[in-house]
Amino acid sequence: MFLQKDEAFQLLADFGSPLYVYSEGILRERCGELLEAFEGRIKPSFSAKANSNLHLLRIIREEGIGADAVSPGEIFILERAGFESGEIFYICNNASEEELRFAIDRDILVSVDSLSQLETFGRINRGGSVALRINPGVGAGHCDKVVTAGCGTKFGIDPACCGEAKKIIAKYELKLIGINQHIGSLFLDAGPYVKAAGILLSIVLKHFPGLDFVDFGGGFGVPYKEGERRLDFGALRDGLFPLMDSFVERYDNKYVHFKCEPGRYIAAECGLLLGTVNAVKESFGKRYVGTDLGFNVLMRRVLYNSYHEARLLRRGAAVQRSAVLADVVGDICESGDVIAESRPVGDARKGDVIAVENAGAYGYSMASNYNSRMRPAEVLMTQRGEFKLIRAADTLESLLANF
Structure with missing residues (x-):
């Protein structure tokens, strides 16, 4: 993960959750690799x-x-x-x-x-x-x-x-x-x-x-x-x-x-998707970590059964390991709304952050307003380590833009 933990929390505070973050350095690096290869x-x-x-x-x-x-x-x-x-x-x-x-x-x-x-x-x-x-x-x-x-x-x-x-x-x-x-x-x-x-x-x-x-x-x-x-x-x-x-x-x-x-090769690894844990529950012997990362934000898992590494971040403390596997799920009203299935993400708590890696390709480009939810903002981490808003998040008013 190219972000520090504190940076992830600060970005969500500044730009809202969920949030796409891209690394300019990694993007340029992948372009250079291809040209050299x-x-x-x-x-x-x-x-x-x-x-x-x-x-x-x-x-x-x-x-x-x-x-x-x-x-x-x-x-x-x-x-x-x-x-x-x-x-x-x-x-x-x-x-x-x-x-x-x-x-x-x-x-x-x-x-x-x-x-x-x-x-x-x-x-x-x-x-x-x-x-x-x-x-x-x-x-x-x-x-x-x-x-x-x-x-x-x-x-x-x-x-x-x-x-x-x-x-x-x-x-x-x-x-x-x-x-x-x-x-x-x-x-x-x-x-x-x-x-x-x-x-x-x-x-x-x-x-x-x-x-x-x-x-x-x-x-x-x-x-x-x-x-x-x-x-x-x-x-x-x-x-x-x-x-x-x-x-x-x-x-x-x-x-x-x-x-x-080589579209995916250039963009995938420069992207990180951040979201927030809003609920944790046990149901019929299964553990669910509920987040705001619905498949309107990242569709690849529900569409292709794709795999993304999902990391749990906690402000000011370490995440404790847990032998209990959990499904990391989103906020869309469908049972297929799963980001990561049966993962050892740790002792998730409300307010933790979930970081989904390799989200730079076919992430935001496939995002939607399904369930009338807003698409997130996109932020660029420049080569100088500064953070720049490169697309604003949707608003409630933007849902009415074409009516």
């Missing part, structure tokens, strides 16, 4: 869906990372964060004609996800540049809901349809400049990613000459559990670089470049 041979782009806070996006851009968007809203926010059209890649899924025009009008490159969408794109943007998302048939991820390639997923064009895609491209005089894929979210084993990259490169060699780039996609994981190993970038390089070298040797465009989309 790929030695300039693979260009990383941050997936804004992981965390779309304007201030964090500005930092990521300062570090030399590009951006991927999946909606007009993300394009809008990225533009406000300073990203130029050429730095944004619009990777949409089942987008409407209006959404496609939103990107086209801004000269932002679009990756289409189906033959149907390619047909629509060609009809409204004859002669334009486009990219294709291919399903390589290999998927990986921490949950079935986030495996985005292979059999049974809605994403990408079946390689068997490449011939038909080329016909549509010719029909509308489109310029195909890139191919991309995405196998899923949160892998820690380089094997599936390298395998999918090899398949994608073989598809490009067979069907698509003259591309400007190939995008291997993302899903780079981080360890959410104590003791869990980190993604081995050495193994990733050892697997990818020979494939890339062999591909370039045989490919017609020797200046083709490569991209990837």
